[in-house]
Amino acid sequence: MPDISGTRAADHTQRPLSQIKAVVFDTFGTVVDWRTGIAREAAPFIARHGLGVAPEAFADGWRRRYQPAMEPIRAGQRPYVPLDTLHRENLVDLLAELAPGATWPEEELSELTRSWHRLDPWPDVIAGLARLKQRTIIGPLSNGNIALLVNMAKRAGLPWDVILGSDISRAYKPHPTAYTATAAALGIAPAECMLVAAHNGDLTAARRAGLATGFVARPREHGPRQTIDLAPSDDWEVVASDFVDLAERFGC
């Protein structure tokens, strides 16, 4: 763990776990391994069209467009559209880079866009969530839309109590509304809600919005050469090694 004494917010009060009524989860990267899943889903398309790119590089290129695509919506310059729409636009943009001037069958684009509905969880996720669910409400707090998240949960067996997609808050993290609207939808105070994420930046924004925070590192999210988010950057209420460890912190 890094020395975090200098970065800790002076006025922050740690939230005791006993007051937590809901634990909500960042999804892409924290719950599911998007890179491996997208590479697997895209490989046949890449081969069929002779794109000559490694499936993992295709996944990285698609994901690289994720944060910039949400920026105009966060800034209020574009009305809210669901993540399925942004994934589709980003795919078209990536394909234009890989094969300038080419056109693609509509059905293949739709199907490939839905790859984000078909991602597998990290190995500890199902066991950890099943235990935690006995103690508290669990759900995703994701930039994904409800349709994406329910299809993902159904396929992967994620035992969510509730699906809190971005189409409830109509805001994209790290906009404060994404966090506060989630607690409000659950009828609880922000301090009664914990966000668990593998991304320190997400937790920083959640804490600013009044939520409790939990960190679980996913050191292979970005592949074998990942350099970011390998350790907690602040004194999050919980730092757990995986979701089973997280459940144990809650006495489950």
Add this chain to the structure above:
Amino acid sequence: MPDISGTRAADHTQRPLSQIKAVVFDTFGTVVDWRTGIAREAAPFIARHGLGVAPEAFADGWRRRYQPAMEPIRAGQRPYVPLDTLHRENLVDLLAELAPGATWPEEELSELTRSWHRLDPWPDVIAGLARLKQRTIIGPLSNGNIALLVNMAKRAGLPWDVILGSDISRAYKPHPTAYTATAAALGIAPAECMLVAAHNGDLTAARRAGLATGFVARPREHGPRQTIDLAPSDDWEVVASDFVDLAERFGC
């Protein structure tokens, strides 16, 4: 079954069950027995304050205010507020009728309002939903808000895949938006979504909005002298005796 040949919409096409991707449920009356539950929850309050009313009559009086309270919101004369808020206002109104001029401790009003979060399902519900969940997405399509519905599900063990409260559509049934926004949130066409309800009026509105429909009679919803919704009023795609029968119609 009544003769329904004269009431059938001439242009209606029956939706085959094979195309259904989600089955959503009216909640109060169809999934849970609100009258028995509210009577049980209110009985100590009634006794403590000597209100001199039968708990079941108290439940009926509270529920009688339900539809009228939503009318101004459906008509666009009042901005959307969650059902928890309407339940609270209706409780205050009922108490003013039962004990004019009396005042009540804030904490007791809040606690009693949350009675609607603590209702038990009809005996067939859990078994039927568990089976249906293997074949299709299941969730409430209720006028209840998400917080109410998730607390109810958590306590009662309702195995929903997704919670579709009125705070997603910000519309109250039978407004068409309540139905169409639900299908849209799931990323499916209205015809791929079936509403199951014990109330013919709800199904009529759902069909008008393009959804498939399923009827399960709950002849004791309003107590032993119920006269309405004892039988289907139209040729709903499914008429089932209970939720287990419903699951069997889907081959589960």
